[in-house]
Amino acid sequence: MNILILGSGGREHSLAWAIKQNPKCDNIFVAPGNAGIAQIAKCISVDILNATQIVNTVKEYNIDFVLIGPEAPLAEGVSDILKREGILTFGPSKASSQLETSKKFTKEICDACGAPTAEYKSFDSLEPALTYIKTKRAPLVVKADGLAAGKGVIIATDIEMALSAVNEIFSGSFGNAGASVVIEEFMEGEEASLFVLVDGETILPIGTAQDHKRVGDGDTGLNTGGMGAYSPAPILNEIVLNKTIERIIRPTMREMVRRGMPFTGVLYAGLMIKDSDPRLVEYNVRFGDPECQVLMMRLGGQILDALLSTAKGKLSDVKINWADDHSLTVVMASNGYPGSYEKGTEIAGLADLPSNSNFMCFHAGTVERNGKVVANGGRVLNITTRAATLIEAQKNSYEMIENIDWPGGFYRKDIGWRAL
């Protein structure tokens, strides 16, 4: 079959790489892709927020299956339009994507279904929010309701900081995403993520992971999209995983059905775990980046069957074959990220890297210029390995990085520290 993946990150490179290992896959197209993806798939220039362009691409290349990587097209309803055109599509509806696109919506769902999460209140205007904050004690977490590219969450360590955060959100600096705020209790514990496929009804766990959101070693500095990840997350053992499914995921999915917006796709639950009890931090309605890279490294080609069955509503037929393995990825980013950074810096040494089922360099922000790979974004490469133990995977990733010659980039030296 012919498969079209929408997106251009390390997530989409790893999806294309895994799917390509499945004999059902004849051709992979990625829109718009990047320099690494171009080595294994045909990259096409399409605006992934423009459903008409995507439908035309599907016709032109005889695409049988479309896989939507990032949240932006889901928020635009691209999945609904493709499905209405009769195109087999992996990705939730615009309505059910509210689990990611509106924090207030998710909190209301948790209230309705009893899923454990931080206590909260939401506000649509400034004054009541300020009054509420003055009755609370720090730390507090202030969140812009909508999609804010990871910048909409402020952990306020004192009341002044919480007040200025709501002022900023309502002043319009987050655009529409800041039309409402959620103010919630700060939860203590250890964070981990669970990924499940859902076809409206059946829930299939496909892996756990831990991300490293801060830019600096020891979890210091600014928040980023993620500087590295590993899978599995030891804290999400079988007991905690089962509690997460039964207390959080299943009630949420039932509530979505009850509201007439069943969820189909991959649900990414960000959890805070304390004393073996999970609470929901947030949902995303797509694969995490870089968490996807470690999941794909472990799952390989079988992911295509699982994604297809999800899209067809036949997930109950699918079984995942687990190996007792570990995967770890280290993100290399342009100097200056997550602030401003230079584009166009040359990356050498990539051609000699190993590339097999245990070692992969997934590309994110790269392009090819005059036969050379240059950086074209903040997060640029994902050095991903798989081994029998996490410590071995960590050693292999860092050894692999030694061969990359890129003065314009940097990476964290401690990915995996929490588990090790």
Ligand code: AMP
């Ligand atoms: P979110 O975009 O909701 O995932 O928030 C980004 C990050 O902020 C999370 O990954 C957590 O590290 C942190 N965070 C969000 N909400 C809370 C909370 N209620 N308590 C503690 N940390 C939180």
Ligand code: GLY
């Ligand atoms: N790595 C965090 C995310 O994909 O949202």
